[in-house]
Amino acid sequence: MSQSELTMSTGHEVLMESSPYGMEKKKLGMWIFIVSDACTFATFLFGYGYMRVGSQNWGTPFEFSSILNGIIMTFVLLSSSLSMLAAVRATQAGQKASANKWLGLTMLLGTVFAILHLREWFKMIGEGWRLFYNPLGGAAQFGACFFSVTGLHLTHVISGVIALAFIARGYNQGRYDSSHVETAGLYWHFVDLVWMFVFPLMYLMNAAR
């Protein structure tokens, strides 16, 4: 159906101007949120860049094991985007069982990513890294930048998994439809895309050399 046939919240039929992007409101709202959230991540990354460029003794501490862990995390997160896509397709085709399978896989992969990431965090904390302390003697800002940038991303992943759980439950109870799953998918892909900036900037640029 076209946008102009949508009903408005008065409970009676109202004809409306068509949306310039042919997009219903919650999907448009998610896009707007993504624009804003991208600015927030950009600010953190800008701060990291400023600290790094302004520092005279920036350390590059990540050994191969950390990079490998990062590569596995990247693979897991990228795969979850693919399974999210499959989940959206399945809900659009009305295949409930298949949709549940793919949504479950997406949440599982998100959880695996979070666990791998937290393992990395705890390993670093065990080695003495703090927000204000660098055990290798380089710039203290490394810990501040690493934990705040990846922490913000990790918060997004964990909230995403929780949101997906709610969406999946609502979908199974018939309260939500494919458009809700698609909107949640937009968020999920965005978080994935942010990681594609965080991984090279935070890990690859800080590989031990």
Place this chain on the structure above:
Amino acid sequence: MHDMTAHAAAHHAPPQGFIRKYVFSVDHKVIGIQYTALGLVSAFIGMALSWAMRIHLAWPTASIPFLGTLSPNGAPGGVPTPEYYLSLMTMHGTIMAFFLLTAAPMAGFGNFMLPIHVGAADMAFPRLNMASFWVTFVGFVLACATFFIPDGPPLSGWTAYAPLSAVGAVAGPGQGWGQNLWGLSIALFCVASLLGALNFIVTTIDLRTKGMTLSRLPLATWAWFINAWVSLLAFAVLLPTCLLLVLDRLGGTSFFIPGGLVINDKMLPHSGGSPLLFQHLFWFFGHPEVYIIILPAFGIVAHVMPTFTRKPLVGGWKVITYAMAAIGGLSFVVWGHHMFVSGMSPYMAMVFSVPTLIITIPSVIAVLVFAFSLYGANMRFTTPMLFCLGFISLFISGGIGGFFLAQPAVDSYLHATSFVVGHFHFTMGLSAVFAAFAGFYYWFPKMWGRMMNETLGKIHFWLSFVLVYCVFMTLHLMGLTGSVRRYSQFVADFMVPLTPTNRFITIAALLLGATQFIFFYNVIWSRFKGPKAADNPWQATTLEWDTTSPPPFDNFGGRQMTVYHGPMEYDGDAFVMQTSTEKSIAGT
């Protein structure tokens, strides 16, 4: 493919019960009034703080009523210490800039009017809308709470410059928990503004009724829409800036604190941070912020003026809208002009000076559109119209000061003097307040169903107008003599001859404040005793005048609104409503 039931979920029936109706209401009209009321309360608190500052500046030993009770440490015997003076200034700036100027013209009037302007029954996300007001409210309470904690409010200004704001309690009274609460309050304000901006954008794009094309949008709605985009991008940067500041303060990081800092004989355990990074991040938000304040003012004036000049604006909807969009876009590339003397590379000052001068072009175009539109008008000198004229005057006067400040060489002399104080009070302070007054007098009949008293309104305007010039034009002159802002007393030799001038400003400021009580009285009296307002008392054309005063819960009482004309169909006493099927008389 969209499911009808998905939209049915957004439906809401008129609520029952006091709390759902007036407190935790999802109705955009109630939320708009809540924001407007919050703005009025903020205006009163901010104004009272400025009186305390002004009295102290003019009579440094005078005891200020209530201040000694409010803070026995900060103002022993009612005489503020230099530190407490800075606290008063910080909270005056914070409360005025965020909770009055940012919230009222955009979230107050915008929430009430934008859905009606586009012919919708409510905002796109009513519950999000309610959340944004209550988050703002909690932020406001936290900001006010700083007065009641032992150390008092922070003293780092509304800009919270690091390292002063970042190093913690060692930096002075209020820099402990006062600054923490401030950071939390502003972070919440950011979240609320982001939710509000999202709602405004989606409502304007997706909920326009049949025939309400973008070229037929009322200009106030255009301004709110453009402004929502600016807010969306700017507050998304202030939010992480607040988080980084809080990390520096509570997490021990050194984003904004340089190494080797010794404060009160204490060596701080920080190293490697940059105060300039804070200024860059803050002003990347801060400069768009002043346009976030002034764009709704432009919109309100552009909306109100044609009603009383009885003719369309010069250049139709396009020139003013394009000018506002250009201002919104350019506002993101001029932030360095706040940092000419910050220690930033002088070459960068050059780089930022150029776009700063370029942004004056759309600003001048917008103001000239207003000024030229007066030519050949059958003017109706109502109170809202007078406030529009006052806005034009104040914005031009303040804007001319901007040309001086935009030049790095001249700014090096004027920076941090009261010339700057006069400049920004004219441009983003009083201009926006005058536009908000125009909007308030204009929309009051629609919001409460009663007319305001015109005589009191006109007295309010003329006294305010003259006294505003007495206060802030004089501050420009003080600045030229080298009078430094943020000094709590002017006891240095070269400042002493300025004491009579200082007293003149203080007396004018107190009278200006007293004048506002005429307005408060008018609001209260008109709310209960004013004559009943007709549906369209101003003979205006836009959709809010096409429904009852005040509008019913669903705005149009179940009617299907279809729009055939632009918002400026005026020709003398003749006018064509937007929903009218009559022939256009102004060709818009």
